Amino acid sequence: MNFLSHYYFDRNRGNPYEVLGMVLPDLIKNADKSWNIHPEKNIHLFSEDENIKSLLFGWKRHLEVDKIFHNSSFFLYHQHQIKVSIKDSILGSPVKPFFLGHISLELLLDNLLLSENLIDVEVFYKLINEVDDQILKKFINLNQIEDTDRFFYFFDIFKKEKYLYNYSNTEKITYALRRICMRLWQNPFTEEQEYHLTKSLILYKTKLSGEFLHIFELIDLQLN
Template identity: 40%
Template sequence: MNFLSHYYFERYSHNPELVLGSILPDLIKNADRNVTMWPQRYEGRFGNNPKLHSIYHGWTRHMETDRYFHNSAFFYSHTHALKILLTPTVSDTLIRPSFLSHIALELLLDHLLLRNNWVHESDFYAYLGAIDYEMTDRFLRLCEIKDTAFFFVYFNSFMHAQYVQGYWEIEQIASAMINICRRLWDVGINDVHLEGIIDVITDYAATLDGNFHTIFDEIRSKLT
C-alpha cells in the first residue's frame, strides 16, 4: 500500500510518531534503496520510551498491512485486471506490466481515499510536521542506521514537496507511475503512452470507486 492508505489506519491516533512509523518503511526505501532496516531485531533497545515504541508500532502495523494486502483476493483480482488493461499501453517499453499494475492499484487507492474524503492530505502532513526529530533520529540509530542524514534530507524534501496532494488528479497519478518505473528501467515514455495509461486508470478508478472500501475493512478487522 502507499502512503495515504497506510495513514488511513492511523488517522485518528493523535500520535505523530505512530503515523511516521506507519510510512517509515517506504520513506527509508525512497530515501536510499540500498538501506535495509530491521527494527524487530532491536525491539529491546527502545526501553520504555513511548515515542520510540510508537514509531516501532507504526512500523509493525505497516508490515502487517502490506502482508494482508498483498495476499488478499482483492489485490490479486485487481492487479490481474489492471495488468491486462495496461499491457498494451507499454508493450514497446521495458516496463513490466505486472509491476505497473501493482503501483497503479496502490496509487488509485490513495486517490479514492482523498476523493471520498476518507483521509485529508492536510491532516497527514500536520501529523508528520509534529514528529519529534530527536526521537526519530534516535530510533534510526538504535536500528543500526549510523548516518541518518540521508533520511532527514529526503524527509524534509518530502514535506516541502507535499506531492501526495497530486493524488487528487489522475494525470498526476499516471506521472507518478512513470516516475517510479524510471527508477528501475531506462524508459522513454511519449504522449501516446501517457494518454493510454491515463485512459486506463481513469476508467478503473470509476470501477474501483464502488467497492474499494472492502479491502480497508478487511485489513482493519485483522490489524493488531
C-alpha cells in the same frame, strides 16, 4: 499499500510518532533503496523511550497491513485486471505490466481515499511535522543507519513538497508512476504511452470505485 492508504488506518489516531511509524518503512526505502532494516526483529532496542516505542508500533502496523493486503484476493484480482487493462498502453516499454499493475492499484487506492474525502492529507502532514527530528534520528541510528543526513534530506523534501495532494488528480498518477519507474529505467514511457496509460487508469478507477472500501474494512477488522 502506499502512504495515504497506510495513513487511513491511523487517521483517527493523534500520536504523530505512530502515524509516522506507519509510513516510515516506505520513507526509508525511498531515501535509499539499499537500506534494509528490521526493527521488529530487535524490539528490545526500542524500549527506553515512549516516542521510540510509538515509531516501532507504527512500523509493525505497516508491515501487518502490507501482509494482509498483498495476500488478499482483492489485491490478486485487481492487480491482474489492471495489468491486463494497461498492457496495450505500454507496448514497447521496458516496464513489465505486472510491476505496473501492482503500483497502479496502490496509487489508485490513495486517489479514491482522497476523492471520497475519507482522509485529510493536511492532518497527515501536520502530524508528521510534529515529530522531533532528534527522536527520529535516534530511531534510525538504532537500526544501524549512520547516514541520517541522507534520510532527512529526502524527508524534508517530502514534507515541504506535499506531493501526496497530487494523488487526488487521477491524471497525476501516471506522473507518479513515471517517477517510480525512473528509479529502475531511464526512459520508462513515451508521451504517447503515458497518454494511453492515463486513459486506462481513469477507466479502471471507475470500476474500482464501487468496491475499494471492502479491502480497507477487511484490513481494519484484522488489524484492530
